[in-house]
Amino acid sequence: MVGAGQFATWTAVATAGVVFLLxxxxxxxxxxxLDLLSLGERPAQHAGVHVGRLRVVSIIAVAVLTSAAVAYAGLISFVGLVVPHALRLVIGPSHRGxxxxxxLGGAVLLSLADVAARxxxxxxxxxxxxxTAVVGGPVFFILLRQSLKKQGAR
Structure with missing residues (x-):
């Protein structure tokens, strides 16, 4: 027989999963x-993108994905910030891939970190x-250096 605590846990996991999939x-x-928006606001608008609406929907989607990840995995899901930036360095800016x-990369990284921790x-x-900090720290440092290089700083 399933107790109230177990039911609540499974309901929370299922809800986080549904929210994440959405x-x-x-x-x-x-x-x-998003690919068009990365060209700039004007080119995106000329291509038919409603920039204001896209930003609002994107921010809501990011907030939903982040909240589902934190609800399911806890605060370690900050790796979700590192993985897309690291992958962008490797595969380029296209959102398609x-x-x-x-x-997938976030899931693999957290799984490997969990196995290592255990x-x-x-x-x-x-x-x-x-x-996760062993991976996240250097990646953020590399991103910071690249950003400073683009701005003309040493």
Missing amino acids: GVVVAVALRGQ LIPLSA TVIPFADMPIGIF
């Missing part, structure tokens, strides 16, 4: 318009945040 569907639907690969030291559960 966010992914919206993100995939917007990828072409970036959105699905970001979802197995690096026998019989000790290390905080998974240590391993």
